[in-house]
Amino acid sequence: NEREQERIDLTTSPVVKQEVKHKSSEWARYYPRQYSSWKKTKESSEIIDMLEEKPQLAVLWAGYGFAKDYNAPRGHYYALQDNVNTLRTGAPTDAKTGPMPTACWTCKSPDVPRIQERDGELEYFTGKWAKYGHEIVNTIGCASCHDNNTAELQVRVPHLDRALVAAGLPTFEDSTHQEKRNLVCAQCHVEYYFKKEKWTDKDGVEKVAKVVTLPWANGLTVEGAEKYYNDVGHTDFKNKISGTPILKAQHPGYELYKTGIHGQKGVSCADCHMPYTQEGSVKYSDHQLQNPLNTMDRSCMPCHRQDEKTLEAIVHRKYERKDQLHELAMDNLAKAHLETAKAMEVGATDEELKPVRDDIRSGQWYWDYAVASHPSFFHAPEETLRILAVANEKAQNARIKLVGVLAKHGVMNYAAPDFSTKEKAQALAGVPYEKLVAEKEAFKATLEKEWYKIAEKNGDLDKENRKDVDLESSYFNNRK
Amino acid sequence: NEREQERIDLTTSPVVKQEVKHKSSEWARYYPRQYSSWKKTKESSEIIDMLEEKPQLAVLWAGYGFAKDYNAPRGHYYALQDNVNTLRTGAPTDAKTGPMPTACWTCKSPDVPRIQERDGELEYFTGKWAKYGHEIVNTIGCASCHDNNTAELQVRVPHLDRALVAAGLPTFEDSTHQEKRNLVCAQCHVEYYFKKEKWTDKDGVEKVAKVVTLPWANGLTVEGAEKYYNDVGHTDFKNKISGTPILKAQHPGYELYKTGIHGQKGVSCADCHMPYTQEGSVKYSDHQLQNPLNTMDRSCMPCHRQDEKTLEAIVHRKYERKDQLHELAMDNLAKAHLETAKAMEVGATDEELKPVRDDIRSGQWYWDYAVASHPSFFHAPEETLRILAVANEKAQNARIKLVGVLAKHGVMNYAAPDFSTKEKAQALAGVPYEKLVAEKEAFKATLEKEWYKIAEKNGDLDKENRKDVDLESSYFNNRK
């Protein structure tokens, strides 16, 4: 009968027959519920400018892209556009300009696996991001997490399996179903760096690829990753204020979650962020990935039968604790950078400053690791607090040494300059903000527009899913 | 029939008819199960000398009793004897000597409420502890937590209700039954100080009582209690090494537990530490208060259906996190004391050192609050980590200032002396260890012996429950 047919349709995975699988709208007719809930990630559109919230950041990241522009994450709907818009990716004028490498697209689009498969992974990872501007045009979608044909969960990028193997963990294929419900997220919500790899293309040209790599060989901990980077001699940038060689941590969301109680007890990302939802007699995974505090009745209540307000208050208290230690560590790190600058000014040598910079480098790594995945205060409250405390210890050790160095050079009672607003902090960091915005606007008026035109012509652009996608950023607030 | 009679006996509270209710053995015939399990607190007899475990402690407490002798808690069976034996209580030679006040008995014996009721609370709190040596001779027992007649849960000492009222909380009487299962513990497992109160006895003599008081007027938090003490101008002692006026925190077990997840969710002390137990078809509270990890099947498994090893590993990880921050804060505080001593030596004034000492005082308060109730790492892991991190921040702030002060007085690169063993640390703290032990042994051979003789004659001594009670301490290990 009809109902039964509906049930069968709903519960067996049709083979997705369309050709352009990177366009999520093509999946809609097979999986209407998942599609329409996925589209709702659009609702989370608010930009929270972290450099306004925590101006210290610009000091910590002086000399690096993050000091220019850095926001809290919003819905997957905006992932691609935010990558294009952020001042970090600069204002390319052709396929070869732009400060950033192609690797930056990796976690923003299902066009990436398509291109990797077509051009080869190393070719994909070679060159500037503008190279693929006209081809990578669809935001995170079905093909990012699902097999193109069977719709089974699938990791579409090879960097995750390589990291799992390095860490001695089962690959995606060998993992349990429940772990797969984490691992599709761990394609992206992980700490990474770009490993330089020399290679020779089929025409014999020597090239250098910058390959997304996860530092997991010594385990998925803050200590393990630090050791990894120190062993391979990696540094992301030199802080412009203090001359310290810095490691940048990016969203080790999966790694920290694993240390938390939910991770320990096998509750998966999808359990909270994609709670089952009932529509009529069908239960399906809600694909509107968002803050689960918006969906507590489905995300928390099946496991915790309790009134939502109480539970929310408990979560909020976790945030407050984290924030207190977050501010302490960040403030002391910022001061340590500025005090080092003073020491340099009055003649301290690199040799004198070596122990200081070692402390700052390590302290900033710990701090960043703890906070870069914003929700770690909930995913792993204890580990987050521990790491922040150690970060602060290191920052303070640097500052103790700095008083001595400064005294030796005749400076007593030095107080670091004020960095209490985004403007002040960016000035200290030497960020030419207005210039960056102007260049970006020029790029958006020209090259970016061309990209979408080409993509549309090639049939790669999912127009339906670009609606209202470009209305907000930290620097244009008057477009709507 | 017999079984039915047993059931009735068990479910109705008989009126306890004996006269000497402070002797727990007298309760045995009414409540044999509770009694025999209570007696088993004797099994936890191991002495863990904390000054050996963490030698830094002697530096932190230089000039205060705790630098002489301080152990981890053991079974209630030993509570009274440990109070008599600790080097902290010195070696009185008559009713008027001995460094400690009567208040020290308060949490060690059911003789205390008896005497408070007989002599009046203020009289009880007046004088030296030796005053009651011959009357307070029974360890924590039935009458500490139960009404003498009905055996209902009862708070027998007035200081708790006064504190609850000050904090704006319901009194014991007005509390829920579940909360009462915490509050009987909160008679003792709380932070306290001795408030000086002038009073006039019935003969018109002016006296000063030292009354056990809980600093709860600003809430049950580390911040609230610090404010309370600073407002009333309280200081427990001046650190002998650094001259810092210090606050001592003692086991805020109840306060911290309240901030933890179990406290938040209404799981009570008795749920874990006195799990219901079955004998035949009779159910009663296990009165062998101990580490619940020894009784996980009854203490944890009813709520957490999981294998015990895994759960224990999770608990252990909490301990490791705490211990890491514990060591950091303690080390830096110890160094701050010793660096201050150096500064004093080279001529720094009290005025120069004021900000340093303010930091040390506050830092040490935070640190002590977090660790003084040993199990806070489990009862309230997040709050414990937060407080330890703030403690360390303050210690490090003191040390930053100290480098400056020392430099001003011409000292560069000062490194504090070694305090890595109990002996070294006690030497720095000026503790005349051998002398203290010798005096104590003399006291134990004379006055203490007399006390029990008198008590026995008066019929107050529960001889059965003094068996093997005096076999261990941190300083006599050759008695058995």
Added chain:
Amino acid sequence: MKEKSTLKILAIIAFIIAAIFFVYMAYIAKAWSYLSKDPKACINCHVMNTQYATWQHSSHARDVTCVECHLPTDNFFDKYKAKAVDGWNHTLAFTFNTYEPAMRISDDGAKRVQKNCISCHESITSTLTSNADKYHNFKDDYVANGRKCWDCHKEVPHGKVRGLTTTPHNLGVKEVK
């Protein structure tokens, strides 16, 4: 071949001994209650009070009995085989006091319950079961790749606090005769 028939004989002997024991202990422990569908039959053993009390206060108390979750419902033979096996195990445990205060369901028991959850809540679980089917794991295939319904529905139907001695209000249960 020879081994096989020895085994067979041994099995038969074992069965006879078991049967005698079974009758004896079944008598001691009123194990015939397993033949009934009435939940009160389970609390012939007070050690089942906890589960009774929690179930009684759950959403499933109105329509769903113990055996509807705990025994195979698909065919007559499985059902009575399970009853016999359980009856035997529980009787043994009860008689010899080998159970622990926080009893836990056996793997086999969990397998059956899960089957029953799914069969009652068929349509609503179809997405889950089909998701699970995709990652069919032959090592642990009975409960949807290790995932049990009550991993999420933690309190269905026996509540959060469940120990022989810990569950509130389970003392009076015995009176429900």
